[in-house]
Amino acid sequence: MNNYLQTHRYLLQYSIKPSVQRTAVMDYLLKNRTHPTIDEIYSALSPSMPTLSKTTVYNTLNLFLEKGAVQQLVIDEKNARYDIDMxxxxxxxxxxxxxxxxIFNLKPELFEKPENTGFSIQNVxxxxxxxCNSCKGN
Amino acid sequence: MNNYLQTHRYLLQYSIKPSVQRTAVMDYLLKNRTHPTIDEIYSALSPSMPTLSKTTVYNTLNLFLEKGAVQQLVIDEKNARYDIDMxxxxxxxxxxxxxxxxIFNLKPELFEKPENTGFSIQNVxxxxxxxCNSCKGN
DNA sequence: TTTTATCTTTGTACTCGTTATAAAATTAAT
DNA sequence: ATTAATTTTATAACGAGTACAAAGATAAAA
Incomplete structure (x- = not known):
């Protein structure tokens, strides 16, 4: 029922020292593949971790980013969103x-780095x- | 030397009523294909239009967006950027x-809307x- | 031309996401 | 046990973007 240890090990794979907060955040990301915002993560964890600070969520996700454990999506004008699926x-x-x-199952060619652009592309x-369909109904 | 009239006509094509400010902003966009931010546009025009307000630049670009005269790039975490190249x-x-x-001259397939995703895609x-190369030197 | 109505611009205040900072708390090292 | 290093926390500050209402400009009606 509790996979605290799994998540613990997961963090260590990315050489992230696992604290209670970091484990909780990573655990949330692993279980909620919804590309959550900082606020969504904070609001979800806050009830069961009343002392949690939003700053910690920011710090934690910046650390995860540095360590390559998550990617930041720049798709939403309003908020940064995070994705553990690399x-x-x-x-x-x-x-x-x-x-x-x-959106999975796209042709891998789409993600290839184009040649001769004059830039050394690291990320696509x-x-x-x-x-979306549920909004179309409205 | 002055293509105020050209830009004027350009705005009318998108059914945008051409005011002095709108014409100046569009003129800037047409001549500076650098995907400028609001602040860059404002800073560039402000010296020659001392009464220009940054709010007007915001309003103007939101109008251009609505009318389909520019596209907004969501690529920079910090600022929205605008592109007249559609x-x-x-x-x-x-x-x-x-x-x-x-980055031009990419295969057109890259910009195709994938089928059977369950979403009706409007934009890619x-x-x-x-x-970039000039930063690599540092 | 005047008057009136509509649209546009402007400045200010405000919201909200994010970062800076410094103190408090926790963990690790001696 | 003490000290040092790391992490968390709360608060303040910053900056992009929006809301709002007054002032200014343009168009329409008289």
Whole structure:
């Protein structure tokens, strides 16, 4: 029922020293693949960790980023969003509700770094946008 | 020497009523293909238009967006950036200096909307990042 | 031309995401 | 047990963007 130890080990793989807070945040990310914002993470954990500070959530995610344990999505104009899934996939953001969804099974060519651009590309981000089905009903 | 009238006509094509401020902003965008931020536009125009307000620049670009005369790039975590080039192209952002560059001549397939994703995709944005050559020297 | 109505611009105040900072708390080292 | 180093926390500060209402400009009506 409690996979505190699993998450603990997961953090160590990225050479992140596991504190209670870091473990809780990583545990949340592993279980909630919704590309949450800082605020969503904080609001979700806060009830069961009343002393948790939002600054800690910021610090923690910046650390995870540095260590390569998560990626930051730059797709939402309002907030930064975080994704533990480091595999090749794209995202769809609904312009109405703001929810971000994964898009898997795209051709791997899409994620190739183009040649002869004059830039040494480190990272590729493919973002789609539109209105999601549940918002269309409204 | 002055293409005020050209820009004037350009705005009308997008059914934007051309005021002095709107014309100045559009003129700047047409001549500076650097994906400028609001602040960059304001700072550039402010000396020759001392009464210009930053709010007007915000209003103007939101109007241009609505009318489809520009696209907003969500690639820079810090600021929104604007691009009058509506053709199919991608962007590269330097993680160090933050400058955004165009990447043209990519395969058109990259910009196709994938099928059977469960979302009706309206827009495709391809963003590359890394360190640009002039920053590498430092 | 005047008057009136509509639209646009402007400045200020405000919101909100994020970072800076320094004190308190926890963990590790001696 | 003491001391040093790391982490967390709360508060303040910053900065991008928006809300709002007054002032200014443009268009329409008289």
């Amino acid at each position: 595999s090749l996939h794209a995202h769809f953001i609904c312009k109405q509700c703001g929810k971000v969804h994964d 981000e493919i973002s789609y946008s539109g209105i | 053709s199919l192209h991608a962007h590269f952002i330097c993680k160090q200096c933050g400058k955004v560059h165009d 944005e391809i963003s590359y990042s890394g360190i």
